[in-house]
Amino acid sequence: MSEVKQDKAKGSVQTTGHAWDGDLQEFNNPLPRWWLWAFYATVVFAVVYWFFYPAWPVGNSYTKGGLNSITYKIGDKQVTTHWNTRALLMKDLQEGEESLKQKKFMKKLVNASYAQIVSDPKMMQFTRAIGKIMFADNCAACHGAGGAGVIGLFPNLVDDDWLWGGSLNEVQATIEHGHRGFMPSFRKTFTSEQLDNVVEYVLSLSGNINDKDKAAKGDVIFNNETGGCYYCHTHKGTGMKSVGSANLTDSIWTVAKVPLEKTTDGKRAVIRKVIRDGVNRQMPAWKSRLSAAEIKVLTVYVHELGGGK
Amino acid sequence: MSNSPEEINLFEERVPIYPRSVKGRFRTMKWSILVLAYGVYFILPWLRWERSTGVNQAVMFDIHDRVFYLFGMVVNPQDIFWLAAMMMIAAFLLFFVTGIAGRAFCGYFCFQTLWTDVYLLIERLVQGERPARIRLDKMRWNRQKIFKKVLTHVLWLMVAFLTGLTFTMYWGDAYQLVGQFFTGSAPFPAYATTFFLTLTTYVMAGLAREQVCTYMCPYARFQSIMFDQDTLIVAYDAQRGEMQRGRSKPGKGLKTLRERREGGVGDCIDCGFCVQVCPTGIDIRNGLQMSCISCALCVDACDTVMDKLGWERGLIKYESEREQMGGKTRLFKFKNIGYGLVLLTAIAMLVWSVLSQSMISVAITQVRNPLYVKLSDGRIQNSYEVSLNNKSGQDITLHLQLKGLKDAVLDLGKIRKITLPPLESVNIYARVKAKHRSGIRGQIPFKIIVSTKIDGKEIHMSKDVLFTMR
Numbered sequence: 001m002s003e004v005k006q007d008k009a010k011g012s013v014q015t016t017g018h019a020w021d022g023d024l025q026e027f028n029n030p031l032p033r034w035w036l037w038a039f040y041a042t043v044v045f046a047v048v049y050w051f052f053y054p055a056w057p058v059g060n061s062y063t064k065g066g067l068n069s070i071t072y073k074i075g076d077k078q079v080t081t082h083w084n085t086r087a088l089l090m091k092d093l094q095e096g097e098e099s100l101k102q103k104k105f106m107k108k109l110v111n112a113s114y115a116q117i118v119s120d121p122k123m124m125q126f127t128r129a130i131g132k133i134m135f136a137d138n139c140a141a142c143h144g145a146g147g148a149g150v151i152g153l154f155p156n157l158v159d160d161d162w163l164w165g166g167s168l169n170e171v172q173a174t175i176e177h178g179h180r181g182f183m184p185s186f187r188k189t190f191t192s193e194q195l196d197n198v199v200e201y202v203l204s205l206s207g208n209i210n211d212k213d214k215a216a217k218g219d220v221i222f223n224n225e226t227g228g229c230y231y232c233h234t235h236k237g238t239g240m241k242s243v244g245s246a247n248l249t250d251s252i253w254t255v256a257k258v259p260l261e262k263t264t265d266g267k268r269a270v271i272r273k274v275i276r277d278g279v280n281r282q283m284p285a286w287k288s289r290l291s292a293a294e295i296k297v298l299t300v301y302v303h304e305l306g307g308g309k
Numbered sequence: 310m311s312n313s314p315e316e317i318n319l320f321e322e323r324v325p326i327y328p329r330s331v332k333g334r335f336r337t338m339k340w341s342i343l344v345l346a347y348g349v350y351f352i353l354p355w356l357r358w359e360r361s362t363g364v365n366q367a368v369m370f371d372i373h374d375r376v377f378y379l380f381g382m383v384v385n386p387q388d389i390f391w392l393a394a395m396m397m398i399a400a401f402l403l404f405f406v407t408g409i410a411g412r413a414f415c416g417y418f419c420f421q422t423l424w425t426d427v428y429l430l431i432e433r434l435v436q437g438e439r440p441a442r443i444r445l446d447k448m449r450w451n452r453q454k455i456f457k458k459v460l461t462h463v464l465w466l467m468v469a470f471l472t473g474l475t476f477t478m479y480w481g482d483a484y485q486l487v488g489q490f491f492t493g494s495a496p497f498p499a500y501a502t503t504f505f506l507t508l509t510t511y512v513m514a515g516l517a518r519e520q521v522c523t524y525m526c527p528y529a530r531f532q533s534i535m536f537d538q539d540t541l542i543v544a545y546d547a548q549r550g551e552m553q554r555g556r557s558k559p560g561k562g563l564k565t566l567r568e569r570r571e572g573g574v575g576d577c578i579d580c581g582f583c584v585q586v587c588p589t590g591i592d593i594r595n596g597l598q599m600s601c602i603s604c605a606l607c608v609d610a611c612d613t614v615m616d617k618l619g620w621e622r623g624l625i626k627y628e629s630e631r632e633q634m635g636g637k638t639r640l641f642k643f644k645n646i647g648y649g650l651v652l653l654t655a656i657a658m659l660v661w662s663v664l665s666q667s668m669i670s671v672a673i674t675q676v677r678n679p680l681y682v683k684l685s686d687g688r689i690q691n692s693y694e695v696s697l698n699n700k701s702g703q704d705i706t707l708h709l710q711l712k713g714l715k716d717a718v719l720d721l722g723k724i725r726k727i728t729l730p731p732l733e734s735v736n737i738y739a740r741v742k743a744k745h746r747s748g749i750r751g752q753i754p755f756k757i758i759v760s761t762k763i764d765g766k767e768i769h770m771s772k773d774v775l776f777t778m779r
Contacts, residue, residue, distance in 0.1 A: 032320075118723040125736045146678030158682045159690070250685035259683070306682075307690075307720055307740050 053083055102130070110293045114168040117300055124304065131301025134294055138286065139302075147305045152257050153281070158306045161252040165241040166309030172299040178285035181244050183255075185278035186227070194221055198229070199271045203264075205237040205248045210264055255279050323520060325446065326590035328429060329439040329582070333609025339416075343423050351471070354478035361702025362731050370480050376732060382663070383732065385700050387670045394659040401655055403528070405648040407535045409640065411542050415529065416604035421521050424472070424514035425588060428465055435461045439585055465515045466507070473506030519589040523600045533599060538631040539638045543603055545594045545625050546633070550577035556594075566620055576624055582614055583607035583625055593625055668701040671759045673772050681777040688742045689778050695737040697759065699729035705761045709739065714755035714776055717743035743776060752777050 014028040031039075049055065053065040064082035071080045072091040081087050093099050105126050109117065117123045136145055143149050147157040155163060163181065164174050190198065200211050201218025209215070221227040223235055232245035239247040246254050253259055256274045261267045286295060356367035358380060369378045377384035384391065406413055415422060436442045436457050448454050477499050478486060489495035490503070513521050522529050536542070550556055552570075556577035563569050569576065577594065584592045586607060589600040593607045611625040629638040676692040684690050699705050707727040711719050720740040729735060739757075752775040760769045 115723070119725060121724050121727050121735045121737055124722075124724065124738065128736070128738060144678070146676070148679040148682065156682065158679055158692070160684045247685065251683055251687040252685050304722060304738055305692075307722060 106130075106293060110296065114300065118168070118303070124300070127297055127300045128304060131297045134290075134298050135301055138290065139298070142283075147302070151253065151259065152255055155254055156252075156306075157302055159252055160306050160309070161247065161250065161254065162306075162309055163239070163241065163244040163246060163254065166303070166306070168299055168303050168308065170241070171303050171308070172295060174283070175290075175295050175298055175302070176285060176287040178283045179244055179281075181279055181281035181283075183232070183245070183274075183279035185276065187276050189227070190221075190275070194226070195272055195275060196268075198222055198227060198275060199268050202237075202248055202271055202275075203267060206251060208264070208267070255281075324590065326519060326588070327439045327442045327446075327585075328588045328590075328606075329585040329610075330433055331582075331586040331606055331609045331613065333606075333612055335605035335609050339426065339604065339606075342417050343426055346418070346420075346423055347427075351475050354475060354483040366482055368479065369482070372480060383700065383702075385670065385698065385732075387698070387700075388666065391659065391662065394655060394662070398652065398655045398659060401648060401652040403532070404535055405645070405652050407532045408537065408540060408644055408648060411536065411540050412529070412532050412601070412603035415522065415532070415602040419528075419602075421513060421526070422588075422602060422604065424468075424510060425518050427468060428514045428518075429588070431464045431468070432461055435464065462515070466511055469507040469510035469515070470503070472510045473503040473508075476506050477502045519600065519602075522589060522602050529599070529602070537644070539629045539640070539642065541627045541629055541638075542597050543593060543601060543605055543608060543625065544597065544628045544630075544633055545577075545583075546623065546628075547594070547596075549575060550594065550624050551575040576615075576620060578614070578618070580614055582610040586610040666700070667768065667770060668699070668763050669705070669707070669759065669761055669768060669770060670696075670698040670700060671757075671770050671772050672696040672698075673757055673774050675775060675777070681779060683745075684742060687745055689745050689776075690740055690742045691776050693739045693741065693757070693774065695739050695757070695759075696734060697727065697729065697737065698734035699731060701763050702731045703763065704731065705729055705763055707759055707761045709737075710758050710760070711741065712756040712758055712771070714741070714743055714753065715746075717741055717755070717776075719757075741776060743778065745778060749778055751779070 014030075015025040016028050019025050050063065051065060052068055054062055055065060056063045066082070068083045069080050070083060070087040070091055071078060072087055072094055073079065074090075079087075109123060109127065112120075112123065117127060135143075135147065139147075142154040143157055144154070149156040155161075160166070162170070164170060164179055186195070186198075197214045197218035198221050199218070200214035201216075201222050203210065204212075204215040204218075222229040222233075222237075232243050233239050233248055237248040239245040256270045258267045258270055261270055286298075290298070353368050354366065357364050358367035358378070360378075360383075365378060367378070367380050371378065375386050403414060432442065436445050445454055445457060474487070474490070477490075480502070481496075481499065486495055486499060490499060517525075552575040553573040555575060556579045557563055557569075557574045558580075559578045563572060563574055566576070583594070584590075584607075586609070587593070588604060588606065589602060591598050591600050593601065605627065608625050608627070612622045615622050615624060632638050673696070674694050676694060680691070682690050695709065697707055705728070707729065709719060709721065709727075711717050718741070720742060721737060722740075724737065727735065727737065743753075755774055755776055756771050757774050758769055758771045760767065762768070
């Protein structure tokens with residue numbers, strides 16, 4: 001290292017001049033010069049800042065700064081405001097590089113047919129990416145972020161059971177107009193014994209054969225005017241998508257919480273509850289709330305979740 | 310005011326250093342390395358390269374599109390571990406070389422040394438040799454001093470700016486970017502980078518100089534601990550230089566070698582040339598010091614003087630400590646061989662990895678919300694996000710198939726054909742449907758195999774995936 005002359009005077013530490021208890025003194029250490037200059041620089045920066053950006057509260061308002069106003073659009077109207085991060089975001093959403101790219105791709109999507117979209121990997125990637133956000137904003141409150149729904153309340157969109165039809169057009173119609181899933185209550189129609197028999201029959205439809213006699217009796221009630229269940233569920237029990245009635249012969253239960261029950265008696269109880277109380281589910285219509293493009297994206301997204309029909 | 314008898318100076322002010330220029334073999338070598346390094350650095354961004362995707366920059370680190378171009382090689386984000394490997398190789402190379410040859414990196418290759426050399430050259434060309442510069446600094450401010458000082462700093466700033474601008478050119482299309490740069494339409498990071506590099510170059514090479522090596526640089530510190538007795542260091546032969554009575558100027562009766570020998574005076578004539586040429590301002594005759602960057606300019610200086618006197622060269626020379634003690638430098642020792650082997654292994658692994666780079670990359674993640682779902686026919690369905698990436702320079706068509714999952718079907722919806730243009734990637738949603746088997750719960754491992762054809766060669770990439778069944 002270089003030979004440095006030890007400058008005694010330079011290194012000496014000043015004291016404040018007071019002495020307590022005879023010899024207690026306080027050092028007067030000056031701030032490092034670089035620190036001091038950096039501090040002055042921040043002061044200058046702050047003053048310059050006041051002129052350009054919102055800074056001081058004045059009464060109910062504040063100084064707005066100048067020379068850097070932001071212009072963006074609200075609807076078709078041009079708005080010019082003082083610099084603020086919200087306007088900056090709005091401007092970026094309208095004119096930013098990524099936004100323009102997204103808009104361009106969105107336009108392509110709007111002009112494409114469903115058949116074109118679902119067979120094109122790139123368009124599907126875009127649709128799923130943007131659809132995921134729209135789904136989270138509009139649909140996830142009921143159907144869950146992943147679309148798995150809540151059994152008994154909100155249908156699962158990830159499986160292959162499409163109560164109201166699983167084609168792209170049918171999914172679009174469902175989103176646009178909403179649906180009312182209704183099954184009347186049979187509390188007053190059936191005696192307790194009749195109810196037991198129908199429950200047993202419904203269980204047997206999907207292969208859960210327990211009490212054949214009861215099921216046979218239930219079959220009669222289900223398929224004649226006593227119960228009239230076949231009006232909606234058909235004689236085979238496969239349901240109709242025009243009224244959104246459930247297919248009782250497959251492995252999926254959309255209303256009765258059968259999969260959650262371990263015992264046969266438990267399964268009987270939950271089915272019994274559904275028949276006794278009926279079903280009244282409603283999905284709102286989205287046509288007035290979402291744009292055609294948004295509905296298109298959501299249609300493809302939902303269709304893709306479970307694979308559609 | 311002061312009441313403590315001993316003063317400690319916590320701030321050591323910089324002592325200005327005015328290195329004198331010197332000619333010699335090490336100086337020549339350093340100039341050659343500098344010319345080579347500058348040539349590569351300043352010309353590289355302007356070099357074009359023919360690629361299957363069109364003519365492009367030979368070396369470009371395209372952060373925006375997440376691709377690095379290195380001549381014939383295209384590095385994707387997935388290959389980022391190559392960077393880690395390169396850094397490891399660089400580290401091991403540094404350890405290896407430092408153990409043998411000391412701070413060779415500092416003295417010859419470090420950009421701080423290279424740029425400081427150029428700055429010193431400018432300073433010398435404008436302000437003159439060492440005595441002239443000292444005089445100039447002591448002089449009162451007058452027109453001449455202002456002119457010379459301003460010119461020096463302007464030239465420094467120009468070099469700094471060129472350095473910063475060139476660095477920026479590595480991160481975008483140089484020809485396009487330089488046009489944008491001077492018309493004010495380049496992206497903000499381009500200006501920020503250029504400004505920052507200009508500033509640091511100017512400050513580090515112009516103002517801070519040897520303080521960077523002495524106080525700031527971590528390499529300087531940790532290279533020193535890799536030294537041992539066999540490491541080559543720039544050393545002053547004190548035995549020969551001092552003899553019994555120390556060094557002395559060639560005064561009366563001490564002019565010839567014989568006179569000095571008889572008088573017990575060393576060969577060092579205390580001319581101070583070695584101190585004057587030192588860019589870090591040390592006196593090598595005090596032995597090995599932390600500030601020594603092993604640049605060997607003092608060797609050149611001393612050799613010049615010895616040549617002039619007609620005495621033997623080598624009063625200051627590269628020598629290991631063991632040699633100084635009269636021993637022989639040992640090169641083949643555990644440390645050197647160990648570092649050498651590790652270095653070779655790392656290089657071999659990197660080369661192997663680069664050569665065996667797959668032209669496609671596949672990443673599969675299972676959709677976790679929900680993990681699985683029961684289908685109407687009782688089968689279980691899991692969904693996956695499949696990222697496919699084409700790293701080659703041509704259009705490829707990819708096929709997906711399942712392996713190792715009984716009675717399972719892969720469902721890509723209506724997507725029949727996955728074609729990818731060069732250097733593009735796509736994310737596919739894949740559903741896998743498998744028969745529910747009683748007794749099997751939890752996760753079943755299986756494989757998704759992605760196949761394609763590149764240059765007529767079949768490529769299969771197999772990925773391990775889990776299927777959740779309950």
